[in-house]
Amino acid sequence: MSKAAETDWFELIHTPIDISSAIRHVRDDHDGAIVTFDGFARNESRGRRTLYLEYEAYDSMALGKMREIGAQLHQKFAIHRVAILHRLGRIEIGDTSVFIAVSAPHRAAAFDACRFAIDTLKRTVPIWKKEYFEDGAVWADGELPPAPPSSPKAAS
């Protein structure tokens, strides 16, 4: 399935995400299933009404980490194609911020891979969300990416 990776789609997008084109992109007659994850802006956070969100990324690294996730999916699961799209900039309530689509001949692999993709993205892709409320704004708490093991040559 390594050839399929060439048709994967990873992108950081500053305009609304076109969900249907992402689904069409991964859909193929060899497949029997597509599982998608649609992450969109919720109207509240811990009881405070959210007005809108703003996302920023370390673009080059974020894209690299999204591609790594795609490569891991092909290694771990019997899937066909992957699309991982993340939006940046201001996002209104109800707008999609991240969309993932995974196609596979059989559904189990597609479900597992899609879940793995969003869970890994939230831990390892350098993107940050700021939540704007009526009375202020905060950077979301977020997750600390796993630190690599100390390099022996750097230890002194």
Added chain:
Amino acid sequence: MAGRPPPGYNFCVPPVLSKVRVKVLLFGRLREVTGLTEEAVDVPADSTLSDVFDQYSARFPQLAGFRASLVASRNQEFATWDSRISADDDIAFLPPVSGG
């Protein structure tokens, strides 16, 4: 050491540790605290990522409080704080990520 030293060479000056230029990128709350998105800086050639961060917290004292919650990266890969830098590295100090 054959030959004569270049004119003006002063043997009394201790050797100066050479510096290298790296690019430092700041995101999210670090960008807001410092007002910087990226800049080229000259740092001692044998610096670790931790040393570079210390140089920034000396300039921006509020940064020190973030240290425990940050992860460092070097050339678009997560890196340990004890990693040594090289010339032209892209170095970033990353707050906890919250994409998705």
